[in-house]
Amino acid sequence: MRNAICQTLKKHLKSTSMLAMNYRGPFRVRIDHKPMPEILHPEDAIVRVTRSCICGSDLHLYHGLVPDTRVGSTFGHEFIGVIEEIGSEVTEVKVGDHVLVPFNIACGKCAFCKQGLYGNCHESNPQATAVGGIYGYSHTAGGFDGGQAEYVRVPYANFGPTVIPPDMDPDDAVLLTDVLPTGYQAAEMGGIKPGDTVVVFGAGPVGIMAAKCSWLFGAGRVIVIDHIDYRLDFVRSYAHCEAYNFREIGDVVLFLKKITDWLGADVCIDAVGGDAAGNAMQTITGRKLLLQAGSATALHWAINGVKKGGIVSIVGVYGPTDNLVPIGNVVNKGLTIRANQASVKRLLPRLIEHVQAGRLNPKAIITHRVPLEEVADAYHIFSAKRDNCIKTVLLPSAK
Ligand SMILES: NC(=O)c1ccc[n+]([C@@H]2O[C@H](COP(=O)([O-])OP(=O)(O)OC[C@H]3O[C@@H](n4cnc5c(N)ncnc54)[C@H](O)[C@@H]3O)[C@@H](O)[C@H]2O)c1
Ligand SMILES: [Zn+2]
Ligand SMILES: [Zn+2]
Numbered sequence: 001m002r003n004a005i006c007q008t009l010k011k012h013l014k015s016t017s018m019l020a021m022n023y024r025g026p027f028r029v030r031i032d033h034k035p036m037p038e039i040l041h042p043e044d045a046i047v048r049v050t051r052s053c054i055c056g057s058d059l060h061l062y063h064g065l066v067p068d069t070r071v072g073s074t075f076g077h078e079f080i081g082v083i084e085e086i087g088s089e090v091t092e093v094k095v096g097d098h099v100l101v102p103f104n105i106a107c108g109k110c111a112f113c114k115q116g117l118y119g120n121c122h123e124s125n126p127q128a129t130a131v132g133g134i135y136g137y138s139h140t141a142g143g144f145d146g147g148q149a150e151y152v153r154v155p156y157a158n159f160g161p162t163v164i165p166p167d168m169d170p171d172d173a174v175l176l177t178d179v180l181p182t183g184y185q186a187a188e189m190g191g192i193k194p195g196d197t198v199v200v201f202g203a204g205p206v207g208i209m210a211a212k213c214s215w216l217f218g219a220g221r222v223i224v225i226d227h228i229d230y231r232l233d234f235v236r237s238y239a240h241c242e243a244y245n246f247r248e249i250g251d252v253v254l255f256l257k258k259i260t261d262w263l264g265a266d267v268c269i270d271a272v273g274g275d276a277a278g279n280a281m282q283t284i285t286g287r288k289l290l291l292q293a294g295s296a297t298a299l300h301w302a303i304n305g306v307k308k309g310g311i312v313s314i315v316g317v318y319g320p321t322d323n324l325v326p327i328g329n330v331v332n333k334g335l336t337i338r339a340n341q342a343s344v345k346r347l348l349p350r351l352i353e354h355v356q357a358g359r360l361n362p363k364a365i366i367t368h369r370v371p372l373e374e375v376a377d378a379y380h381i382f383s384a385k386r387d388n389c390i391k392t393v394l395l396p397s398a399k
Contacts, residue, residue: 019396020074020149021375026064027383031373034074037145037153042089045157047101051174052079052147052372054382054392056204056273057317061138062379065274065287065294065319068139075136076394077103078177079147080170083161092158098170099161101154102344103178105133105144108159119341124155130320131341140320148375150396162348165356171363172355174393175205180351180362182315182342183209183271187217189313189338190267195220199256199265199305201298203231203243205365205391206315207271211239212360214269223265225252225301227277230388238364246278246301256305264307272298273316274323285324293319303329314339368392 015036022032037046055078061069080100083093093099105125106118112132113121124133125142133155136146145152154161164173183206192198198214200207203226214222222241226232232243249255257264274286274294278301286295294317302312303326312335330337354360367390370378378392 018150019372020145021076021372023061023069023073023075024071027062029062029075029379030376034149037151039085039087040153041155042087043155043157044087045083045090045093045154045161046085047079047081047099047147047152047154047161048084049079049081049147049150049152049396051081051170052076052149052394053174053179054148054378054394055178056206056275057137058379059383060274060294060317060319062383063275063287065290066138066140067319067321070139070143073136073138073143074145074149076146076148076152077135077137078174078179079135079152080164080174080177081147081152084151086157090157093161093163097161098164100164100173100177101135101147101161102181102348103134104341104344105135105142105155106159106345107156108345116343116346117340118343118345134341148372148394150372160345162345165352168352168355169363171366171393172361175362175365175391176348176351176355177344178342179205179365179391180209180355180360181344181347182206183211184213184347184351185340185342186210186269186271186313186315187213189311189315189340190214190217190269191311191336191338192217192219192267194218196266197221197223197260198267198269199223199225199302200269200271201225201302202271202316203228203235204271207269208235208238208365208390209362210269210271210315211235211241215240216354216359223256223259228385231385231390234365234390252278252301253304260307264305264310266307267311267313268302268306270298270302270312270314270316274318276316282324292323293321294323296323296325299323299325303335306333306335308333309335311336311338315342365391366393370394372396
């Protein structure tokens, strides 16, 4: 009874504003008061966020690489929370449920969703012809506000939000919204056969998960390339793989050939995307002058470092415009290129099982826990790869 009265009072006294990360332009974000999100469609839910993460994908926005990233928007596509309110047609979740919310906004019913391509939903981002809706990922991904906030509007609530198993650590749950499924899908798209040599470019959260998951698909050898030593050290012990600093090995492609009997890797995974370092021409044209949709350095290395007939799996994110990539080598080597945004909802059942069985331990990559109020510092540290940062969780303090 007392609880019910409290709830009613809380509802009446409900504030009309909340704290949320607010994008002010490249390299500038701050915490701000923003209006509380509202139910706009009968299938919407409002989620009170209990944890959100900063992702390498957010860095592309933060660095100004993604077109139509509007000042005033709130980022955050990796979040979990409690259902606070539901629209009149929501039947699959109820108020009070603890849910993890896949980063893809998907209707679950269109032709693409029916194929399990939840990252390419045709309904959630109808102005686009490529990507579906993504929380907090610019107007090119639908213009939805994200979860680096106290509350967030969740469309298609009958499909996306997934109730977190009661025995699951919330830190594992939040990494199931993107990082683990993306790493897993990167390995899956690599078509890894037993004994294959897999090279993963990038030792960020996604590359770390891709390396770890490659073993699940039967890889015989896993090699990770990055230039940040603390990340290379981490991935070596977490994913039991070889790891090399590209600034210390000279010509990366030649190095990969040398250590693979001059054949190249069976599978190369690009877990870097448009913020890649390592090639001055790519960096200047892709990241500084924005003449291409980010720097394609890791993708070059992947295409040139894979063996003839091999597979290149791309999960690294590039902008929607053009990139300079060695397409001639793709043709002449007979490569298969597979790429996509991860289809989180499709992968959740098997990944929840892997986590519950202890085969995958995603929460081990979390290095920073920061109050939401300090989101500006958190972005700076993650972007500059300072303080041994691998993965940052933002915690709304009011809860
Ligand atoms: N496809 C998807 O569904 C999906 C989902 C999540 C993230 N992503 C993308 O995956 C990529 C990685 O995300 P993250 O969170 O791990 O990012 P991150 O920024 O934490 O990590 C990227 C890593 O790549 C390294 N790097 C830079 N240049 C490199 C190069 N030339 N070769 C090898 N490594 C290089 C960096 O030092 C860094 O450690 C990003 O592009 C992100 O947008 C894609
Ligand atoms: Zn992400
Ligand atoms: Zn759809």
